[in-house]
Amino acid sequence: MREDLIGELRAIVGARGVIADATRLSAYESDGLALLSEQADLVVLPRDTDEAARVVRALHRAQVPVVARGAGTGLAGGARPVAGGVVISTARMRDLLELDPVDRFARVQAGVVNVDLDRAAAEHGLRYAPDPSSQAACTLGGNVANNSGGPHCFKHGATARHVLGLVAVLPDGEVLDLSEPTLEPDAEATGGLDLAGYLVGSEGTLGLVTEVTLRLVPRPEVVETLLAVFPTLDGACDSVSEMIAEHLEPSAIEILDRLTIEAVEASVFAAGYPTTAEAVLLLDLEGGRALVEDLSRQIEPIVARHGGFDLRRARSDAERAALWAGRKGAFGAMGRVAPDLYVADAVVPRTKLREVVAHTVEVCRELNLRLATVFHAGDGNLHPNICYDRRDADDVRRVLEAGDRILEKCIAVGGSLTGEHGVGLEKRDHLCQAFDQADLDAMGAVRRAFDPEGRWNPGKTLPVRACLELHAARPLRAGAAPR
Amino acid sequence: MMAGGNSADGKRTDRSGADGDGGDRGGATADERFLARLEAAAGATLSTLELPAGPVPMVAPEDLSGAAEVLRLCSGEGRRVLPLGRGTKLGWAPPIGPVDVALSTRRLTGIVAHEPADGTITALSGTTLAELAATAALGGGAITPLLPDAVSATLGGALSSGQDGLDRLRRGAPRDHVLGARLLLTDGTLVKSGGRLVKNVTGYDLHRLVCGAHGGLALIVEASLRLFSEPRATALIRVRYDDFEPACADALAHGRGADSPRRVTLRREAGGVLLEIELAASCVEVDEQSTALHRKLPSPERLDLPASAARTEDTAARAIITTRPARMASLVRSIEQLTGELGSGHLGLVEPCLGRATVRFDGEAGEIERFAAGLNRLEPTGARIQWRDRPRPAVDSAWAYGAAETGETEGRRVVERTAGVALANRIRRALDPTSTLVPRSGGA
Numbered sequence: 001m002r003e004d005l006i007g008e009l010r011a012i013v014g015a016r017g018v019i020a021d022a023t024r025l026s027a028y029e030s031d032g033l034a035l036l037s038e039q040a041d042l043v044v045l046p047r048d049t050d051e052a053a054r055v056v057r058a059l060h061r062a063q064v065p066v067v068a069r070g071a072g073t074g075l076a077g078g079a080r081p082v083a084g085g086v087v088i089s090t091a092r093m094r095d096l097l098e099l100d101p102v103d104r105f106a107r108v109q110a111g112v113v114n115v116d117l118d119r120a121a122a123e124h125g126l127r128y129a130p131d132p133s134s135q136a137a138c139t140l141g142g143n144v145a146n147n148s149g150g151p152h153c154f155k156h157g158a159t160a161r162h163v164l165g166l167v168a169v170l171p172d173g174e175v176l177d178l179s180e181p182t183l184e185p186d187a188e189a190t191g192g193l194d195l196a197g198y199l200v201g202s203e204g205t206l207g208l209v210t211e212v213t214l215r216l217v218p219r220p221e222v223v224e225t226l227l228a229v230f231p232t233l234d235g236a237c238d239s240v241s242e243m244i245a246e247h248l249e250p251s252a253i254e255i256l257d258r259l260t261i262e263a264v265e266a267s268v269f270a271a272g273y274p275t276t277a278e279a280v281l282l283l284d285l286e287g288g289r290a291l292v293e294d295l296s297r298q299i300e301p302i303v304a305r306h307g308g309f310d311l312r313r314a315r316s317d318a319e320r321a322a323l324w325a326g327r328k329g330a331f332g333a334m335g336r337v338a339p340d341l342y343v344a345d346a347v348v349p350r351t352k353l354r355e356v357v358a359h360t361v362e363v364c365r366e367l368n369l370r371l372a373t374v375f376h377a378g379d380g381n382l383h384p385n386i387c388y389d390r391r392d393a394d395d396v397r398r399v400l401e402a403g404d405r406i407l408e409k410c411i412a413v414g415g416s417l418t419g420e421h422g423v424g425l426e427k428r429d430h431l432c433q434a435f436d437q438a439d440l441d442a443m444g445a446v447r448r449a450f451d452p453e454g455r456w457n458p459g460k461t462l463p464v465r466a467c468l469e470l471h472a473a474r475p476l477r478a479g480a481a482p483r
Numbered sequence: 484m485m486a487g488g489n490s491a492d493g494k495r496t497d498r499s500g501a502d503g504d505g506g507d508r509g510g511a512t513a514d515e516r517f518l519a520r521l522e523a524a525a526g527a528t529l530s531t532l533e534l535p536a537g538p539v540p541m542v543a544p545e546d547l548s549g550a551a552e553v554l555r556l557c558s559g560e561g562r563r564v565l566p567l568g569r570g571t572k573l574g575w576a577p578p579i580g581p582v583d584v585a586l587s588t589r590r591l592t593g594i595v596a597h598e599p600a601d602g603t604i605t606a607l608s609g610t611t612l613a614e615l616a617a618t619a620a621l622g623g624g625a626i627t628p629l630l631p632d633a634v635s636a637t638l639g640g641a642l643s644s645g646q647d648g649l650d651r652l653r654r655g656a657p658r659d660h661v662l663g664a665r666l667l668l669t670d671g672t673l674v675k676s677g678g679r680l681v682k683n684v685t686g687y688d689l690h691r692l693v694c695g696a697h698g699g700l701a702l703i704v705e706a707s708l709r710l711f712s713e714p715r716a717t718a719l720i721r722v723r724y725d726d727f728e729p730a731c732a733d734a735l736a737h738g739r740g741a742d743s744p745r746r747v748t749l750r751r752e753a754g755g756v757l758l759e760i761e762l763a764a765s766c767v768e769v770d771e772q773s774t775a776l777h778r779k780l781p782s783p784e785r786l787d788l789p790a791s792a793a794r795t796e797d798t799a800a801r802a803i804i805t806t807r808p809a810r811m812a813s814l815v816r817s818i819e820q821l822t823g824e825l826g827s828g829h830l831g832l833v834e835p836c837l838g839r840a841t842v843r844f845d846g847e848a849g850e851i852e853r854f855a856a857g858l859n860r861l862e863p864t865g866a867r868i869q870w871r872d873r874p875r876p877a878v879d880s881a882w883a884y885g886a887a888e889t890g891e892t893e894g895r896r897v898v899e900r901t902a903g904v905a906l907a908n909r910i911r912r913a914l915d916p917t918s919t920l921v922p923r924s925g926g927a
Binding site for chain 2: 100102103104146147149153157158160161170174175176177178181182183184185186187188189190191192193194195197198201202217218219220221241244245247249286287288289290291294347348349350351376379380381414415416417418419420421422423427431434435436438439440441442443445446447448449450461462
């Protein structure tokens, strides 16, 4: 990296805002997908939109590749640096700029941690609904980049439904200020296009989101947390499919399998899940007292019909919090089972849950891999977690094969490659299974409208090679990739 | 019939065709040949669409390949295409510049997939929202937006116009519930984004960009929507107030819960103000919310018939004015004062929880520009104004997107160049490099 550029960046963000030494840079080598790592030349930490815009303009003039990064909790390699590039971290952009309890929105800097906004909102009887499992660490800017979900997105929707506006620094350093909450895109600011909505889920490839205006919703009058125990994973899956078919609307529907339960119960997240169960179903019901009681009454026989028993109700806020801490700590708890965890992320139609979960179990059995499954069952969003040791090359090979085969099955039944973790680097080449070349070309054309030089998160989110080449290199298995 | 293009100011424009004889002398022949090719490409006979600036040939292909052929032909010959469904929202955002061909999706109809057990529905874009809603109801589902003109509004038209419905408060913006779409680009390429799943972050959401773009980026030919549970019960709570201030305060205090009512509206009635709160949900939820409202509101009256069902789409020239909900009472006061001063126009429906009010113009057609300029006086208070079905003078393309000049020109505001507008232009060029699709004004 040129010294004069480093000097220019230091002049903008101060000496503490630039990281250039190898030891400290190593902390930024990868995100939550530890399999993929690369060292950046430099990490820059602006404090606000103005500094970020000046940084981006300097990098634009120097034609340096850029990777945006929140807390680095992503699981698809989206925040992994690129060689010879600069990482712009939002870690010093942690101010809550405005919280309006009457109009029910908050304006935050991108580096504000998800749970911190929820806590601030709670003081006004409000909440920020999207709650990824990493919410104690992940940033709201990162959530925007990935259109993050979480258990309660079943009722409330993922991040996109809660973004009322944002400020982004475009790849040439120009500032796109759409921070005012509006019902519809303001034609004078956006030409009538939903530019803010399009930036949500764009994985840092279209610019750097520096501020976000987010919708807050009232905390529910009553919340009831139910835990149902199942002797089979199939039974848990089938009960969820029936709830969806019956139009029942808990706010969250989660399933944990036996290995996950064992790991959680052996960890600091121990929640009191029964370790003899093959699966548990964790549900939150929200609303007025009568509505919650009615929902509960309707769910009980469905659970029983599919072999569920011991339907427990959390009797206190503390018990409820413990049940959810177990669920949200599940990924961390898996550290007791193996040194590394491959967290897959895919979505299937909710009528196919049982079929795909069974396939996942079978694939891992064939490849002699330990599988722990925990997932947002209400949304059909599966997270098969495969235990491995990244120092063992054969382990890594088998894990990647399992991941491929699970994704192919999901696509074959009408599912998708990712529900909330994003494409990143991990699934970039899989995109040809879900889309045609023409689809990807159109997406690429719009991406170039934002970033004509392709310097933002290069090599991520869209395949670098043509689908034809990728198919030739790795023929699809029969039944995959229907249109 | 002409094919040389009919500009918004009524003047014919000369857009030479591929034949090279499209000038004054050979224009008629070239036009006739073009129209014949257009008919052949679409596999359908032409009709005429009456635009304020004059008639244009309209084609309504029966299938996707016909629509693709039409776009390919027009793109290749430099003809400008106005996409539409049944044309019910043309007055929302008038075409900017000349139109050579109107391309309607009204015959691209049919439910492609309905998965009640998975809560999704997919249909071709010419399908009416009424048909979609009826199909969804067979499986106990419901769609959004809930429109008064669902019988004539098409899926593609509703999404392209960014129209929300009577259920906006409860469901949010319709674009949030579009799961995926198939789009025709102007070179005839069919592309898709998203899918038929309630949760999905694979690839870029092109379907999000085309919602509200008024057909300026691509032709929506198919879309998938998330379904909701069909409400089992409805109820309408009515309360009368002397003035807007307490009505707004009550609406904001009690009309926005964790599960919002379908609709909360205010309107002037018999010297007072009528607050209506429409509940639509399960029987238990409606009863529970209704009981709570009766406890909190002064002298409410409950009707078990939803007023929404009887409402019709407003087609008068009207300004939709938005602000933050907390400023609503003040905005309404300013609107009433202003309409009194201007002597034409009156306050229509007020949606306090959405921060939105409608002002209907009821003066002589010639007075509307003066009235619109008067309403612009609200903007310094933070209000945003969008016009619907406003009779307009000529709108030329230099005025539209990214025009460099700013300020007032002949009573019309000129769009200021911003980073967002410049970006929108680049996106348009990326998806429609031949500028075949006619841009529409955003109603500013």
